[in-house]
Amino acid sequence: MTSAPAKRADMIVHEQEPYNAEPPRAALAEHVITPVEVFYGRNHGTMPEIDAGAWRLRVGGMVGHALEFSLAELQHRFAPVEVTATLQCAGNRRAGLMAFRDIPGQHPWGAGATSTARWRGARLADVLTACGLDPHATDIAFDAPDVAPEADPPQPFGGSISADKATAPEVLLAWEMNGEPLTAAHGAPVRVIVPGHIGARSVKWVQRITAQDHPSDNFFQQGAYRLLPADTDTARTRPGDGVALGAVALNSEILVPDDGDELPAGPTHVAGYAFAGDDRTVVRVDVTADGGATWVQADLDAQPTPWTWRFWHARVDVPAGGVEITARAWDSTAAVQPEHAATVWNPKGYVNNSWPTVTVTATPTGDVS
C-alpha cells in the first residue's frame, strides 16, 4: 500500500486507489512547465515503491548482448540529456465524449490529464546502441512491475513503441523531473519518456526493455489504448482489434476562464493550451464567444521545445448572458480539430480532440464609457 502522492489540495481526484487525479484548469494555466505537485497522475494499478539501490534495468531480446544496468550505471555510462516534454493521456477530455454518450467504467477526465515537465535521463537510443540493437528489430517493448487489475487477464503494465521512435534522440530513460529526482508517483527510479506519444507509452517504474519484431503483447498495447469504431460490440473485441494509439493527435483546451465562471461582460482574457504530437506543431488557435459568427486569432506563446504544448491567449468580447466560449487549433499539416465530440466518440473514450468549450455567465457591467 503506497501513500497518496504529494499533490495540491485542489486536485480533482477521480480515484484514490489506484491514484488518478488531474489539476483544475486554473492550476494548469499557471505555469508552462507544470510543477510536480500539479502534474496529473494516471495509474492502472497500485503504485510500487521501488528500492532504487536494488533496482535493475534489463535490456534484451533482439540485441547483440543483453545487459543489466543499475541506476548508477545508467547515470554514469550515458551522457545525461534534458528534454522538456508534454505528457498527454489518451483519455484526456473524455468527459466531453461521455456527455455525448456514456462510457461506463472509465474516468471522466477533463482538461487536465496532460502536463509538461523537464525530464532528464539517458537517451534510450544510447542504451540500445550499447546493447547492439539488431537492425531487424521493429518494436521496443517496456515492462513495469505494477499489476493492473483492470487488464484482461490482470498483468503488469507495459507497452511498446516502434524502433524508429525508440532510437529518436528525444526518447529518454528519465530519473529526474523538473530538476528533482523522480517521485515514486511519477515512476521512480526510472521511467520511459516518449515525447509526442500518448502518455501510456511513457512507462513508469520500467524494469525490462525488449527489442523484438512485433509490438508488445501487453494488454495496454493490444487490448486498451486502441481506437475502436463507434459501433463496436465491446463484449466481443479481441486483442489487436482497432488501431493502436501512438503519436498524439492535434488537441487544445481552454484553461481560463474556467467552466462555470461568472465574469463581467466585455473584453475577456481567454487562455489555454494546444498540442500536436510527434513532428507536428501548433500554428494557429481561434476563439469565439458568439457561436462561431466571429473568431479571434489567439497569440501563441513560444514552445519551450517541439515536444511541448503551446500556451495561447486572446482577448475576446464576451456578450452578457450565458455564453459558450469555444476554441479550435490548427497544426503544421493544416489539420484542424473536429468540431463535435459526436464525430470522434469511441467505445473506450480516447482522443477527444473536438473543439473545447467553456460556459460562463457574463454580467452586464453598465459601463458605457
Ligand SMILES: Nc1nc2c(c(=O)[nH]1)N[C@H]1C(S)=C(S)[C@@H](COP(=O)(O)O)O[C@H]1N2
Ligand atoms: N508502470 C506504469 N506506467 C504508466 C502507467 C501505469 O499505470 N503504470 N500509466 C500510463 C499512463 S496511461 C499515463 S497517461 C502516464 C501518466 O504519467 P503520470 O502519472 O506521471 O502523469 O503514465 C503511463 N505510464
Ligand SMILES: [Mo]
Ligand atoms: Mo494515459
